[in-house]
Amino acid sequence: MASSSRSAAIGQSSTESILKQPREVWAVFFACIIAFMGLGLVDPILPAIAESLNASQSEVTLLFTSYNAVMAAAMLITGAVSSRIGIKWTLLTGVVFIALFSGFGGVSDGIWTLVGLRAGWGLGNALFVATALTAIVTLSRSSTAKAIILYEAAIGLGISVGPLLGGWLGGISWRGPFLGVATLMLVAFIGISALMPKSGGRSSARQKTSLLDPFRALRHRPLLVFGITAMLYNFGFFSLLAYAPFVMHLDEHGLGLVFLGWGILLAVTSVFMAPKLQQRFGTIKSMCAMLLMFGLVLLAMGIWTSTQWVVIAAVIIAGAWLGNNNTLITTAVMNAAPVERSTASAAYSFLRFIGGAIAPYLAGKLAELYNPHVPFIVGAAFVLVSVLYIGMSYSRVKHVDRVQSAH
Structure with missing residues (x-):
């Protein structure tokens, strides 16, 4: 009963301001910011981890590979889990x-641990x-x-603030960002516990979800197309x-500032620019x-890898294209299949x-086997293939623009 009344309220108020949300939404929103700060917190300390733990670049990139x-x-x-608990x-x-494993990471002494x-x-x-x-x-x-814009805004804020904090904590010790994530997630735990009512648990789960449901969902060709597109462009992203x-040959503080710029552009474009592109050109064309x-930015990084200012500028500019694309493709996925x-x-x-x-370890290995230019060129190739793939599948996914207009 509560679930159906909430659904009716959502349908009636779809034109309301994005800021007029119930408190449980804001609890999840702020927890998302803290969760995604974890990604940015760790990034500025990758070279420091390699040096401190006597690890190769490809071994350090496994921190992303095992995680992903x-x-x-x-x-x-x-x-299946959320529909049951x-x-x-x-x-x-x-x-x-997240709190436990990041905390243990902060006191570990070996790269494989x-x-x-x-x-x-x-x-x-x-x-x-x-679930968020x-x-x-x-x-x-x-x-x-x-x-979805609200969700992407939380991601953008977390990713943009995280590197600044990570660079500062990493300047003290590479362990600082790991312990920082653990502390922040404890704050998120308190926030969700206090602000989300117990009824926020099962109200949206009308029936238990099977472990096979995601595989069955991929039978819907549009959802499969967007999943493969994301898999390909994530080679470039990671x-x-x-x-x-x-x-980039910068210290922790310098890397933190570069990825701060990257994250700010990602956040701003995902919230303000992506919806305008969507309205004017449509989801699929904008995404392509x-x-x-x-892909062109990655290619530039691959060509001018040895020119520091080009790589720094390219990383920051990439935030704009990624911010737009993240919102566009997430929206498309939500409307892709019944x-x-x-x-x-x-x-x-x-x-x-x-x-x-696959991408992080592949990038590190390609650099060790060939040279530092190759990881970015290969990443660019995967991204450009994703454009070709979604273009070839346009007839199967163009309906998401009609669904989006109806909403």
Whole structure:
């Protein structure tokens, strides 16, 4: 009864301001900011970890690979878990896992131990991230598109603030950002516990979700197309994120400032620019344009890898194309197939993070086997292939623009 009345309220108030949200939405929003600060907090200290733990660049990139590989696999169980224990307890479980594994990472002494702990962190992040998107979209008083913008805004804020804090903490010790994430996630735990009512747990789960549901969802060709597109462009995304710190030759503070600029552009474009592109040109055409621009930026990084200012400028500019694309593709996924949003998110994220798992280690290995230019050129090639793929599949996905207009 409560669920149906909430659904009616959402339908009636889709034109309301994005800021008029119930308190449980804001609880998840602020927890998302803290969760995604974890990504930016760690990035500025990758070279310092390599030096402190006597690890190679490819070994350090495994911190992203183990994290994303476990996230990809765990995405398949998030729907089943949340439909049984509820949104609130799934979020809290994810937060606890992140806090524990990041805290243990901060006191570890070996690269392989740290890689293993990052895998546990990935499990926590999978439970939290997939459920957070579903929670915001389900509980929001705004339309699906506005709810997704709110979610992307939280991601952008977290990613933009994280590197600044990570650079500052990393300047003290590489362990600082790991311990910082653990502390911040404890704050998120308190916030969700206090602000999300118990009814926020099962109200959106009308029936238990099967572990096979995400695979069944991928039978819908549009959802499969967006998942493969994301997998391909994530090769470029994580080549930049995991390997760029090694070629900029900056200290922790410098890397923090560069990724701060990257994150600010990502946040601003995801909230303010992406909706305008969507309205004027449509989701698919805008997405292809953003991916094309991102591929060209990576190609520039691959050509002028030895020119420091070019790499720094390219990393910051890439934030704009990625911010736009993240909002566009997430919105498209939510409207791609007639399945539960949590199931669609899990299926899409499974494919997306496969690319995120392979790319970091591949980038490090390519640099060791060949030279520092190759990881960015290969990443650019994958992104450009994603543009070709979605262009070839346009007839199967163009309906998302009609669905978006109806909302």
